[in-house]
Amino acid sequence: MKVGIIGVGLIGGSLALSAREHIPDVQLYGSNRSEANLKKSLELGLIDFPLHKQDIKSMDIILLAIPVDIAIIQLVDLLDEVNDNALIIDFGSTKSAICFEVALHSKRGQFLATHPIAGTEYSGPAAALPNLFMNKIQILCETQKTRPDLLEWAQDWFKKIGMNLREMDPLEHDKHIAYVSHLSHISSYMLGKTVIEKEKDQTTIFDMAGSGFASTVRLAKSPPSMWIPIFKQNKDNISETLTEYINNLNQFKTLLETEKFDELYDQIGDINGIRQILEGIAKTKNNN
Amino acid sequence: MKVGIIGVGLIGGSLALSAREHIPDVQLYGSNRSEANLKKSLELGLIDFPLHKQDIKSMDIILLAIPVDIAIIQLVDLLDEVNDNALIIDFGSTKSAICFEVALHSKRGQFLATHPIAGTEYSGPAAALPNLFMNKIQILCETQKTRPDLLEWAQDWFKKIGMNLREMDPLEHDKHIAYVSHLSHISSYMLGKTVIEKEKDQTTIFDMAGSGFASTVRLAKSPPSMWIPIFKQNKDNISETLTEYINNLNQFKTLLETEKFDELYDQIGDINGIRQILEGIAKTKNNN
Numbered sequence: 001m002k003v004g005i006i007g008v009g010l011i012g013g014s015l016a017l018s019a020r021e022h023i024p025d026v027q028l029y030g031s032n033r034s035e036a037n038l039k040k041s042l043e044l045g046l047i048d049f050p051l052h053k054q055d056i057k058s059m060d061i062i063l064l065a066i067p068v069d070i071a072i073i074q075l076v077d078l079l080d081e082v083n084d085n086a087l088i089i090d091f092g093s094t095k096s097a098i099c100f101e102v103a104l105h106s107k108r109g110q111f112l113a114t115h116p117i118a119g120t121e122y123s124g125p126a127a128a129l130p131n132l133f134m135n136k137i138q139i140l141c142e143t144q145k146t147r148p149d150l151l152e153w154a155q156d157w158f159k160k161i162g163m164n165l166r167e168m169d170p171l172e173h174d175k176h177i178a179y180v181s182h183l184s185h186i187s188s189y190m191l192g193k194t195v196i197e198k199e200k201d202q203t204t205i206f207d208m209a210g211s212g213f214a215s216t217v218r219l220a221k222s223p224p225s226m227w228i229p230i231f232k233q234n235k236d237n238i239s240e241t242l243t244e245y246i247n248n249l250n251q252f253k254t255l256l257e258t259e260k261f262d263e264l265y266d267q268i269g270d271i272n273g274i275r276q277i278l279e280g281i282a283k284t285k286n287n288n
Numbered sequence: 289m290k291v292g293i294i295g296v297g298l299i300g301g302s303l304a305l306s307a308r309e310h311i312p313d314v315q316l317y318g319s320n321r322s323e324a325n326l327k328k329s330l331e332l333g334l335i336d337f338p339l340h341k342q343d344i345k346s347m348d349i350i351l352l353a354i355p356v357d358i359a360i361i362q363l364v365d366l367l368d369e370v371n372d373n374a375l376i377i378d379f380g381s382t383k384s385a386i387c388f389e390v391a392l393h394s395k396r397g398q399f400l401a402t403h404p405i406a407g408t409e410y411s412g413p414a415a416a417l418p419n420l421f422m423n424k425i426q427i428l429c430e431t432q433k434t435r436p437d438l439l440e441w442a443q444d445w446f447k448k449i450g451m452n453l454r455e456m457d458p459l460e461h462d463k464h465i466a467y468v469s470h471l472s473h474i475s476s477y478m479l480g481k482t483v484i485e486k487e488k489d490q491t492t493i494f495d496m497a498g499s500g501f502a503s504t505v506r507l508a509k510s511p512p513s514m515w516i517p518i519f520k521q522n523k524d525n526i527s528e529t530l531t532e533y534i535n536n537l538n539q540f541k542t543l544l545e546t547e548k549f550d551e552l553y554d555q556i557g558d559i560n561g562i563r564q565i566l567e568g569i570a571k572t573k574n575n576n
Binding site: 120186195212219231232244248256265269270274275 | 502
């Protein structure tokens with residue numbers, strides 16, 4: 001079986017490792033915008049061959065793991081080119097725009113829209129991990145629009161690599177993911193910005209920042225090439241989450257300045273409930 | 289040598305473990321507001337005896353590891369009671385108020401104000417860790433006001449448990465720590481609040497939240513009993529950091545809504561510089 005990976009980075013590279021382990025007699029082809037990263041992914045043995053335009057027609061599976069804006073453009077071209085039994089799967093962090101774009105494509109049945117809740121703040125093929133998807137949630141959108149035999153193959157492979165499957169409407173996906181993922185990134189970016197602007201003397205940050213700051217600002221290391229297209233595609237939902245987040249911060253600031261500490265105390269007591277939610281996440285994901 | 293620990297929790301319990309290892313013939317006394325936690329710290333062997341009021345006079349060292357509001361009140365009483373060669377060290381996250389409170393005390397020389405940049409989001413004696421302070425920064429304030437022989441003993445012990453010492457003015461400390469620690473906690477609390485309010489259906493959070501959300505919201509598990517007193521004492525500095533953080537978020541929101549994605553791209557590229565700063569933190573702390 002020939003699998004082509006467009007974008008052999010953190011996600012694409014980890015998919016390559018999972019494909020190698022769970023797809024019998026797989027031949028892995030890959031491409032990357034960066035020549036250096038393509039070379040690296042060949043050296044690391046993530047892929048066997050570079051994926052050229054003329055190879056597309058012979059691929060059985062194509063995995064699309066590139067920034068969400070380019071993914072949409074490429075998906076249309078790829079659907080036009082693939083053979084009649086190939087399946088294209090995308091792994092981007094937004095789902096409405098890409099589903100909308102190909103809704104009326106004659107080969108819509110050969111496409112599956114997914115979002116694996118997995119990743120790190122690192123990127124590139126060297127960041128690929130063999131178990132990145134183990135016990136992680138894989139969200140599938142509009143499965144009824146994917147050809148049943150192709151859908152079944154994908155579901156089977158995802159289960160083999162340890163993922164727990166959930167179906168979700170693309171609009172619902174984008175609304176919820178704005179809260180639990182996109183907003184986290186913005187809060188982290190802006191925290192990094194605020195501290196960098198204030199603490200021009202970096203040694204003070206070195207000396208005074210502990211593991212708490214490192215944890216909260218970790219996502220601020222994520223590259224704009226991946227995140228700006230996400231913000232662009234999910235603009236309206238993100239704008240709504242930002243309004244609520246900023247309102248909560250302003251409310252906190254007012255309670256602080258007017259010394260309503262009892263109220264703040266109760267509020268934080270309630271927020272501590274996030275502990276159970278996070279433990280639930282760990283438990284749910286590991287038990288499945 | 290008799291060491292009394294007021295507040296045998298995460299910090300106090302970890303200090304107990306470090307004292308046991310590095311102070312010859314140490315006898316460890318401890319107290320805790322919670323009877324259950326006091327019992328636990330005796331069971332865990334963190335301390336040898338409960339610390340009663342009548343024991344204070346015989347202590348050589350007293351370690352104060354309780355919420356910063358109670359610490360101030362207790363410090364004054366303790367200074368009144370201790371013998372003439374005892375040293376009291378506090379480990380709170382704010383330093384101006386406590387230094388100001390005892391500035392004119394006749395036994396000021398028997399007090400040392402410190403802030404170890406170490407901790408986790410957990411609390412209580414069961415959260416104590418033997419190597420919590422290894423390779424961590426320990427900030428010392430107003431060392432010139434501590435009696436030289438007592439200061440020397442403390443510095444020697446801190447070095448033995450692996451800490452890297454820095455001196456800092458208490459006002460400067462509170463200003464900087466608002467950015468690199470207190471603001472992180474508030475951004476995390478408010479992120480948790482925003483998500484909990486929106487996602488009433490917790491299974492959606494379970495399914496869609498990944499390690500990024502868990503990391504950004506980790507500090508929201510921290511207890512209000514510790515943090516409200518910190519917010520109270522460092523109100524003005526924190527209010528300033530919040531103003532800047534909210535301004536940055538509003539600016540981001542405007543750039544998003546007006547689709548100034550190139551500007552956002554450059555901004556995030558700059559913020560990615562936090563990676564080098566964080567790596568610097570790791571390197572600085574491990575190489576010392």
